[in-house]
Amino acid sequence: MKYSEFYEQANDQLIESLSNMWFRGHPDALDHFKQMVGEREPLLSEPVFQTIFPWRNSECDFLQHATRLGILEESFVRSLDSVKDEDYRFPLDRYPYSHQTESWARMLDKNDRKTIIVTSGTGSGKTECFMIPVLQDLLQNKKDGIQAIFLYPLNALMNDQQKRIDEWCKAVSPQIRYAIYNGDTPESVSRAQKTQAYPQLICREDIRNNPPQVLFTNPTLLNYMLVRKSDQPIIEKSRANESLRWILLDEAHTYTGSAATELA
Numbered sequence: 001m002k003y004s005e006f007y008e009q010a011n012d013q014l015i016e017s018l019s020n021m022w023f024r025g026h027p028d029a030l031d032h033f034k035q036m037v038g039e040r041e042p043l044l045s046e047p048v049f050q051t052i053f054p055w056r057n058s059e060c061d062f063l064q065h066a067t068r069l070g071i072l073e074e075s076f077v078r079s080l081d082s083v084k085d086e087d088y089r090f091p092l093d094r095y096p097y098s099h100q101t102e103s104w105a106r107m108l109d110k111n112d113r114k115t116i117i118v119t120s121g122t123g124s125g126k127t128e129c130f131m132i133p134v135l136q137d138l139l140q141n142k143k144d145g146i147q148a149i150f151l152y153p154l155n156a157l158m159n160d161q162q163k164r165i166d167e168w169c170k171a172v173s174p175q176i177r178y179a180i181y182n183g184d185t186p187e188s189v190s191r192a193q194k195t196q197a198y199p200q201l202i203c204r205e206d207i208r209n210n211p212p213q214v215l216f217t218n219p220t221l222l223n224y225m226l227v228r229k230s231d232q233p234i235i236e237k238s239r240a241n242e243s244l245r246w247i248l249l250d251e252a253h254t255y256t257g258s259a260a261t262e263l264a
Contacts, residue, residue: 019034055097055098056097058098058101062092071101072108073136076136083167096128100129117252139173141245143213143242144211144241145237145241147246149246151248152250152251153218153219153251157251158218176199181215181225186204188203188205208230208233211234219263
């Protein structure tokens, strides 16, 4: 369908619906209404079109970033290719975006590791920019305690990432565990629920007794963890192993005012 036709049809149908609802049996008022919305006060604003350019791909496919460039490990790359859910599988023959591969190289450079900021459009794979190098690093540096903290401003954003991290942890290594720790996390659950959810830890009791390598939380809960006595085991076990290696902040532009001050 041509957009111009859709726009005109929608406008005509809206005028006709309002005319029948408000001015049935009043021909003079109906004529005046149609003249007004047709010339002086249109019901629909003029359409606005925005051009979106495609993101630039890298010169090598996903597998070549391991076999040729050495940025990633081949076994790790093949693990992500083996994910059964096509929505979260990263195939070997996909050509990653250049901002993804640049992020991987910078985050995994052991000689010159730097803090990075990724700014790119919606749907450009920002999550893969940081989640892929973090998971590979966790495989290379197996330690107990929290190694990566992912901070999100909204619980909904954490839940959006839950399926991806779950599929990737299962594919990469069953020893990598993760947890979503927010106000909805229950204090305890049944043993059957724990087994079914693995590699996710789904209750505060397990998070405190055996902290996962990856923790999804928000700045407010992180603040509570640092001062709340019941959460001290999480901090103490991670500090004892010197395990914390990554802090990742999603949607950084949303933090303003007191929320930004608290986070800093």
